Amino acid sequence: MINPVSHEEPLLRVDNLGKRYGTGCPWCDVDEAEDRHCVYCGSVWGCRHIDLEVFSGEILGIVGESGSGKTSLLRCLYFDELPTQGSARLYPYHEGTVNIFEASSQDRRAIRNRFMGMVYQNPLMGLRMAFSSSGNVAEKLIAANWFHVGSMQKRATDLLSVMEIPLSRIHDAPSTFSGGMQQRVQIARALANHPPLLLLDEITSGLDLSVQARVLDLIRRIQREWHIGMIVVSHDLGVIRLLTDRTVVMKDGKIVEQGLTDQILQDPQHAFTQMLVHSLL
Amino acid sequence: MLEVETLTKTFQLALHQNITVTAFNNMSFSVEQGSCLYISGPSGSGKSSLLKCIYRSYRPTKGCIWYQSREYGRIDLTTLSERWIIRLRRQEIRMVSQFLHVIPRVPAIDVVAEPLLLLGESLEDARMRASAWLERLAIPSHLWDAYPQTFSGGEKQRINLARALITAPRLLLLDEPTSALDPHSAGVVMEILRDLKDRGTTMLTIFHDDRLALQLQDRQLNLARPEKTEEMKSI
Numbered sequence A: 001m002i003n004p005v006s007h008e009e010p011l012l013r014v015d016n017l018g019k020r021y022g023t024g025c026p027w028c029d030v031d032e033a034e035d036r037h038c039v040y041c042g043s044v045w046g047c048r049h050i051d052l053e054v055f056s057g058e059i060l061g062i063v064g065e066s067g068s069g070k071t072s073l074l075r076c077l078y079f080d081e082l083p084t085q086g087s088a089r090l091y092p093y094h095e096g097t098v099n100i101f102e103a104s105s106q107d108r109r110a111i112r113n114r115f116m117g118m119v120y121q122n123p124l125m126g127l128r129m130a131f132s133s134s135g136n137v138a139e140k141l142i143a144a145n146w147f148h149v150g151s152m153q154k155r156a157t158d159l160l161s162v163m164e165i166p167l168s169r170i171h172d173a174p175s176t177f178s179g180g181m182q183q184r185v186q187i188a189r190a191l192a193n194h195p196p197l198l199l200l201d202e203i204t205s206g207l208d209l210s211v212q213a214r215v216l217d218l219i220r221r222i223q224r225e226w227h228i229g230m231i232v233v234s235h236d237l238g239v240i241r242l243l244t245d246r247t248v249v250m251k252d253g254k255i256v257e258q259g260l261t262d263q264i265l266q267d268p269q270h271a272f273t274q275m276l277v278h279s280l281l
Numbered sequence B: 001m002l003e004v005e006t007l008t009k010t011f012q013l014a015l016h017q018n019i020t021v022t023a024f025n026n027m028s029f030s031v032e033q034g035s036c037l038y039i040s041g042p043s044g045s046g047k048s049s050l051l052k053c054i055y056r057s058y059r060p061t062k063g064c065i066w067y068q069s070r071e072y073g074r075i076d077l078t079t080l081s082e083r084w085i086i087r088l089r090r091q092e093i094r095m096v097s098q099f100l101h102v103i104p105r106v107p108a109i110d111v112v113a114e115p116l117l118l119l120g121e122s123l124e125d126a127r128m129r130a131s132a133w134l135e136r137l138a139i140p141s142h143l144w145d146a147y148p149q150t151f152s153g154g155e156k157q158r159i160n161l162a163r164a165l166i167t168a169p170r171l172l173l174l175d176e177p178t179s180a181l182d183p184h185s186a187g188v189v190m191e192i193l194r195d196l197k198d199r200g201t202t203m204l205t206i207f208h209d210d211r212l213a214l215q216l217q218d219r220q221l222n223l224a225r226p227e228k229t230e231e232m233k234s235i
Helices: A070-077 A105-115 A133-143 A149-162 A179-190 A211-225 A237-243 A260-266 A272-276 B049-053 B082-091 B108-118 B123-136 B153-165 B183-198 B210-214
Strands: A010-020 A044-054 A059-063 A085-090 A114-117 A198-200 A229-232 A246-251 A255-258 B004-012 B019-031 B036-040 B062-069 B075-076 B091-096 B171-175 B203-206 B219-224 B227-230
Touching: A044 A070, A044 A229, A059 A070, A059 A237, A059 B203, A070 A198, A070 A229, A070 B210, A105 A114, A105 A133, A105 B123, A114 A179, A133 A149, A133 A179, A133 B036, A133 B183, A133 B203, A149 A179, A149 A260, A198 B049, A211 A229, A211 A237, A229 A237, A229 B153, A237 A260, A237 B108, A246 A260, A246 B082, A246 B227, A255 A272, A260 A272, B004 B049, B019 B049, B049 B091, B049 B171, B049 B203, B082 B091, B091 B123, B091 B153, B091 B203, B153 B183
Parallel strands: A059 A229, A059 A246, A114 A198, A198 A229, B036 B203, B036 B219, B091 B171, B171 B203
Antiparallel strands: A010 A044, A010 A085, A246 A255, B004 B019, B004 B062, B062 B075, B219 B227
């Protein structure tokens, strides 16, 4: 199942992905319907008609206002939710020939543990607060069939040191850490199995400015040194400008514009993107 | 090396009754390898917009920009996919603007070294070459480990230059690279640019001071009269 990642093939290709919350009815599927809320059955499209590609070694930004569907998209990709429609192909999984949403539950677990890492906005969702920090990393390793305790300890210690967690604290529970430290433990946990794809959901919101800078620098370093693909979801255009190569703009669950990040910020084409960019402090 | 054919750039301002603003219209010119084109004109004539279209920070509205790439042959930058543009920016084309946008609390030496790390160089080698460029651009060594946010405008501008020059680009787009520099620092920068040009780097430049441009340019493009390319007389 594991294959080397080609630099020319997209690491991740998403086609026509959609997530509807609610039972749905024939009217929900009418493509022309601009409103994401169905007046007949009350269903809501979290995101729909999402097409995008991510390559190894690049960071793709996703921006949009609150409720635009950014997190729904990430949650679908990480199997936290099952999409209503569409497909996603991950190159390391059968060289991108199989839709990961059609994989067996066993394969999905394997994809989640080996090929993807997720860092949630809220560390409570990504960490087990009662475990130690090294235990949090080790849990991911066990899920990927690591057995040797010494190797796991070494791996956890190495990763937590890269994330600048003091060695004296790696046996402490994340509940005793500051918000910035919890985010860094989450990143260490997400990277435990050296996944080719990392998903980051609003990782700097709620952090003070000095901690934000440290986390951003870490992300850039990981991108350079590990050459992995990343999707960074943020409503902060400053974070997107500093971190990403390409950016996708979402509104009402759909992509309204995508392009090079500096082009999106300096020459926005869509009215919504122009409004977003002109609101930048 | 670079052929611009009937290039047009307009902006559609959706938030202001969809009015259309034209930056420049039907512009055509070419630049030979190893030469320097000085783009002049009054404020608002589209000088920076032209450079940004070539760098693809702006999306050209109409026309072609043919670039002779070392690796990929003759390609039209206006239709090239974003992924290829990113690749070209890392390997061959760099733009130096007046502003420095970098992650806060990263030392100046690492800010300069970063483009080399993205090309796969080791941290040690990248830092060594970064320190050589910082020295060449007369950034005092005690500032190399400091954060560029705390630097003066002129120092930030030189960090920006070092970041662009460290990868030895084939095509260099310079948007007022000396605007915040004192005469001595501007002289140092001009000497470096002359040296790069002698070694074959192609340049498109915008300068706030005509006298600086004269030190470097082979030809001048005056955007007040975009249809005509004039040979500049030497003083």
